[in-house]
Amino acid sequence: MTARRDTVGIVGAGRFGSALGSVLARAGRRVVLWSRDAAIVEAIRTARRSPRLPAALLPEPLEVTGDPRRLASEARFLVLAVTSTDVRDRARELGDVLDGSHIVVHAIGALAAPSSERVSQVMEQGLPTLKIGAIAGPALPDDLAEGKYSSIVVASAFDEVTSEARRLLNAPPVLRVYGSRDLIGVELASALSGAYTVALGLSDELGVAAGTRAVLITRALAEASRLGVAAGAEARTFAGLAGLGNLLVRASDRSADYELGRRLAGGAAPAAVTDAARTEGARAALAGVELAGQLKVRMPVLQGLAAVLTGRLEPRQVANLIGDSVAESE
C-alpha cells in the first residue's frame, strides 16, 4: 500500500475534485476521494466516473470513501474541493477527524459565503491544523479531464505546505504546480477573477469593442490589486496564474460564471439571480464589494457588477457608469 505521506486526499467529488483526482491517479499517485453523497461514492466505485464530471476517467490508484476517518488516516495531505457555501460545514466536519499534522489546501475560487472572509480564514476556524493553503489557476475541470496542459499556483505561509503540494500535485505533462507565499493574494485574485468573468460574459454579450474589453480587464485587475494590497497581499499576484490566468481561461470558455454574465446581458431578469442561481463568481462579486467597503477601496467594476446582480442597475447603465468613473491615475 502506498505510504500515507504519498497519498492525496480530496474532499468533494464535484467537477474540480473529480478532475484533479483523475489527473493525479492517471499519473500514478494514490488518491482517496471523500464524498458525503453515497450515490456518488457508489457510482465512482462501480463505473470509475463521477456523475458530476462523467468525462473524467478515475483509474485504480483512486479510491473513494464516504468515511472521513479513513480519509484522515490514509492521507496527510488533503485538497478541499467543495463550494464556498459548503466550506464552513465541511471544514468543521473534517476538523473532527484531523489533527495538527495534516496539511489542507483548498481549491475554492471564491470568498466564503455568506461573509467576505477568505476561505483560509474559515478553515483556520474549523480545522485543528494551522498548515493551510490554497491552490488556484487556469485549470478547468474539463481540460484536466481531457489531459490538456494546465498550471496552478499553491500558496501558504508554510513552506512545507507549498513544497508538499508541489511534490504531490505535480503531474506533468498535464498539471504543473508553482509556489507562492502570498496566500491572501492568491485567494483574493482567484475569487475576484470569477467575479470579473461574470462581467466579461456580460460585456461580450453586449457586444463591446475589443479595446473596451481590454480596458475592462485591465481596470478590473488594477482594482483587484488595490483591494489585495489593502488586505495585505502583493500586487503582482493579481497578474499571475490565480488572477489574470484565471480570468483569461474562464472568460474564454463555457464556465458557469461567464455564462451567467451572458444571460444577464441577454435579458435574464436581474431578480432571477437568486442565491441559488448565483455562481461562485457572482457570490465573490458581492462578498468582494463588502470587503472593499471594509477596507475603503474604490472598485467601480466590481460595484457595478454587484449592482446588476442585485437588480439595482441594468447592464448597459453599468457600462456607462464604469466608463464615467475615471480616476486621475490608473
Add this chain to the structure above:
Amino acid sequence: MASDRPVREAENRLERFNEDRERLLSEVERRVVAKKLAQAQSGGDASLEYVLNDVAYCEIRRLEAAKQDSAIERWRELSRRLLAMTEADKEDELRSLVRHYGKDVVGNFDPRVYRFATGVAPSLLGFVFSPVGSLREGMQAMRSLDARIHADGELDVVRTCAERGTLIVTPTHSSNMDSPAIGLGLLRAGLPPTTYGAGKNLFTNPFISFFMRNLGAYRVDRRLKFELYKDVLKEYSTVLLEHGYHSLFFPGGTRCRSNIVEKNLKLGLLGTTVTAYKNSVREGAPHKRLYIVPVTINYRLVLEAETLIDDYLAETGKSRYIITDDEFSRIGRILEFFRKILAHEGSVVVRFGRPLDPFGNDITDDGESLDRQGRAVDPASFVRGADGEVTDDDQRDAEYTRALGRRLAAAYPRLTVFHATHLVARAVYDAVTRQVGTRDIYRLIRMPPQQLSVAAEGVVEHLTRFRARLAAGPAWGAEHPMLADQPAGTIVDDAIRGLSSYHTRPTVSRAGDVLRVDDVKLLYYYQNRTAHVPPEAS
C-alpha cells in the same frame, strides 16, 4: 472565584537552579557546537571560519564604537590566526566562545535573596517610601503594600498549568519596573517565580541589578548581533524550558514607546517555546506541556513616560531601541516612583489571561489543548510528520510562533485594565480633539496652550460615555475594579491629582471649571492605552 492556593511544588523549581546551572550550560554548549559543526559541513557562510570571523568582526566593531581599545586585541588576534587554524583548532575556539557567551548569559538564583525580595523587601520598601506620619501609619503602609500591586485574572487555571507543566509568562512591556512588578504580581497570585532574559543595560543600575542577578534573570546583550550569540541565547532559553524552569518573555521586545497596547509583537525568544516542546516530544515526553500566559501590566503612572513618548514622537522618526539615560537610570526618580505611585492603592494591576499552548490553541481548565472549535487536539501532532515522526522545520516553527503571537496580541486588549489616568486622559483628549477638529498629535503639539483647554463638565460627559462604551465592550478591556462605584467627577479629580503631580511637568491641571492641557505629549501617552477603542461616531 480564584482560590488562594499557592503553587508550592512549582515554587521550588528555581531553588534547584544553581545546582543545575553547570549541567544546563554544558547542554547549551553541546547543542550549539553540534549544530554549528553540522551546518559547517555545507561550507560557505556556515563554515567555522566564517562563524568565527563573524564573531571577531562584530566584537571589534562594537568595541571600537565603545572605545574599549584594551579588549579589542583579543579579537584582532583571533581574526589574524583564523587562516592558519586547523579544523580542530577552529572547533576548540568555537567551543570556547560558546562557553564564554553561555557564562555571560547564564543567571543565578539565590533563595535567600528571593526570600528577602518577596518577604522583607516589599514591607521595607512600603515602610521607607510611603508618606507616613507615624509609626501606626507606617505599620499600615507595610501591611498595605500587598494592595498596591494587584494581581487578578485566570489565576486558578494558571496555577493548574504551573503544576502540570512549564509556564511562559508573556506580559505587555511599558517600563523597566515591569520586571519587579511582574515578580511581585506572580507572588501575589500565588504563582512561582520565573527566570527571564533582561537587557544587559538594566544591570547598570546596582540596586535593581543585585536583585535581578540573584533572582534568575539572565543577561541579554542586545549589542551582540552575531549569529553565534543568538544561537547561545536561544539554546539557553530552550534548555531552561525543557528542564521545567518557568520563564518570562516580553514578546513586544522592548518597552512600548507609545503606551498603545502592543499589536505587532517581535516574539524574539518566544520561538524557543515550540523548539523546547518539539524536543520534549522527540525525547518521548509529550506530556511535558508548555503554557503561554498572556499578561498585562497596568500602571496608574509610568516611571519613564516622558522619555518614552518623546522617543516615540521624535521628529527624526527614528526611535532608539536601547535607551540608557532615562528615568530608570536615576535612583531619585525610582524613589519618587515608589513614594508617589506605589503609595497609591492598586496603582499597578497585573492581570493574567487564560494560557495558550505553544501553537496558540486554547486549553481546558486541566491544561489540555483545544482547537478553535473547542475540540481536544494533541499538541504533539503539530510537530509530527506523516508517519508520526517528529520533524524539524524552522520555517514551520517560526510560523507557529507568529500564529501564537497573533493570539497573544488578540488577548491583550481584553486583559487591559484602565486606571483613572487612562480614562481621563482619553476623555480630555476626545474633548480637545473635538474642539480643535483634529486627532493628529503633531498638529496638537504645535497649537497654542489656550486652544488646549476644555470645560471640566465636558470632560465628565466624555468620560461618562466612554465608561458606558467600555462596559458594553469587554473585548476592549475593563476599568480598574476600584473605579466601579465611583462617579465620573471623582475619577476626574483623582486622575488630575496623579497626572499633575508625578511627572516633572504636569500633564493636565485644573483652573476653576477648566482643564488645561499642560503637556499634550504626556496626555497623548496616557490616552494611548485606550487607542484600540475607536473614537465615538460623531
